[in-house]
Amino acid sequence: MPAAMTSSERAVRDRVDDAAGDGFRFDPFDVATRRDPYAVFARARRQHPVFPHAGFPVVSVFRYADVQRILKDPTTWSNNFTIPGIDPELMPDPSMLGLDPPRHTRLRGLVNQAFTPRIVQGLETRMHAIAAELVAAAVERAEVDLVEALTYPLPVIVIAEIIGVPPEDRDRFKHWSDVAVEGLGYGLFVPPTRERLQRLNAVREEMDAYFSVLADERRRRPREDLLTGLVQAELEGSHLTHAEMLRMLILLLVAGNETTTNLIGNAVLALLDHPDALARLRAERALLPSAVDEVMRWSSPVQMDPRRATRALELHGHSIDADQLVVCWLGSANRDEDVFPDGERFDVARTDNRHLAFGFGPHYCLGANLARLEAQVALAALLDRTRAFERIDDAPLPLHPSIVFRGVTALPLRLHPR
Numbered sequence: 066m067p068a069a070m071t072s073s074e075r076a077v078r079d080r081v082d083d084a085a086g087d088g089f090r091f092d093p094f095d096v097a098t099r100r101d102p103y104a105v106f107a108r109a110r111r112q113h114p115v116f117p118h119a120g121f122p123v124v125s126v127f128r129y130a131d132v133q134r135i136l137k138d139p140t141t142w143s144n145n146f147t148i149p150g151i152d153p154e155l156m157p158d159p160s161m162l163g164l165d166p167p168r169h170t171r172l173r174g175l176v177n178q179a180f181t182p183r184i185v186q187g188l189e190t191r192m193h194a195i196a197a198e199l200v201a202a203a204v205e206r207a208e209v210d211l212v213e214a215l216t217y218p219l220p221v222i223v224i225a226e227i228i229g230v231p232p233e234d235r236d237r238f239k240h241w242s243d244v245a246v247e248g249l250g251y252g253l254f255v256p257p258t259r260e261r262l263q264r265l266n267a268v269r270e271e272m273d274a275y276f277s278v279l280a281d282e283r284r285r286r287p288r289e290d291l292l293t294g295l296v297q298a299e300l301e302g303s304h305l306t307h308a309e310m311l312r313m314l315i316l317l318l319v320a321g322n323e324t325t326t327n328l329i330g331n332a333v334l335a336l337l338d339h340p341d342a343l344a345r346l347r348a349e350r351a352l353l354p355s356a357v358d359e360v361m362r363w364s365s366p367v368q369m370d371p372r373r374a375t376r377a378l379e380l381h382g383h384s385i386d387a388d389q390l391v392v393c394w395l396g397s398a399n400r401d402e403d404v405f406p407d408g409e410r411f412d413v414a415r416t417d418n419r420h421l422a423f424g425f426g427p428h429y430c431l432g433a434n435l436a437r438l439e440a441q442v443a444l445a446a447l448l449d450r451t452r453a454f455e456r457i458d459d460a461p462l463p464l465h466p467s468i469v470f471r472g473v474t475a476l477p478l479r480l481h482p483r
């Protein structure tokens with residue numbers, strides 16, 4: 066159970082484990098389910114493709130076709146929702162992630178200008194150097210927590226360099242990211258406490274102050290970084306407002322950290338569970354890109370993606386009211402046997418891998434190619450500098466505190482140098 070859970074959340078968690086009348090249960094907070102949700106997902110796809118969580122304002126959806134249809138239709142399925150029971154005064158303005166077209170389209174267009182594929186490609190050499198350094202230090206220690214040694218620092222150093230903030234501040238980013246994501250997902254089921262919202266707002270104010278200073282600096286002295294790009298961003302004459310720019314910077318800092326950390330950790334865990342796949346990858350490095358996408362599909366770092374129905378409708382015989390919150394389970398959609406042949410199998414050479422792990426439609430992940438490249442680079446560095454790696458013990462690994470994410474917060478490993 067996540068440490069941050071309050072007693073009222075625990076009470077809700079106990080109620081959320083709800084029977085549909087035929088023995089089917091889906092409790093997204095249950096630790097055993099979180100460790101291995103795939104049998105429940107498979108049954109849900111067959112028998113309960115739409116599952117209302119009795120007593121809560123949430124309906125879960127599990128099939129690929131439904132998830133894809135929902136994510137690509139922002140007119141019917143909005144990303145803009147207030148969580149029931151939250152004091153609107155305490156709700157911060159949403160980032161572009163929480164907006165619908167046309168407001169979303171405008172912001173996405175602006176950030177696309179600053180966050181170009183060229184910026185990502187230009188970083189590849191630097192990324193290899195950072196990963197090589199982190200892995201070399203880890204190999205020297207022989208026994209390490211890979212999260213601390215590699216999977217956390219690599220994405221945070223890279224995004225800090227892209228944005229143009231000093232990497233020395235990364236402990237601060239970690240704290241900010243942790244606070245921002247700790248209760249993510251719970252809020253859909255249980256209104257967050259006033260204390261949690263205040264804590265969140267305090268962190269947001271700290272981040273606003275931090276980025277305001279840096280943005281002022283870039284206005285005076287532009288550099289070759291994303292911060293300068295955002296300050297200068299212009300689309301059809303419409304500049305980002307200062308508040309919009311701050312929301313965007315915070316989104317970029319937070320969205321890419323936990324997610325990519327989890328992707329690299331999930332990749333290592335999947336390879337440890339599949340020694341044949343690991344051996345194949347060691348022998349055929351050309352498989353790294355397909356292997357990373359297979360980890361995205363098979364062990365999706367972001368498990369769920371919520372939307373709000375903008376009108377009443379019916380889904381597989383269930384009435385969905387206007388304003389109903391619907392959770393799309395990406396982790397389930399990505400194992401859907403109607404789309405992925407032998408979908409439960411981890412196959413590093415899988416082709417035509419149309420997973421939804423980076424979302425779909427207008428909110429499709431802005432950092433997808435960056436995340437893919439970081440994971441490929443991290444795995445390459447690990448394979449290059451080790452002849453083998455293994456778990457130090459069989460103790461259950463600590464899960465990420467948010468039900469949105471699939472990943473572990475520590476991964477002790479023994480590394481054998483080449």
Ligand code: HEM
Nearest residue numbers: 161162320321324325328366367423424428430431432436
């Ligand atoms: C493995 C790593 C990652 C995963 C699994 C992931 C996942 C996702 C998903 C599922 C969405 C769609 C959300 C929705 O439909 O509402 C999304 C959006 C987004 N991601 Fe990522 N992401 C990853 C890495 C990154 C990185 C590295 C960045 C940083 C640059 C980033 C920035 C964003 C942004 C800005 C959005 C919002 C896009 C929009 O609203 O138009 N992500 N991501």
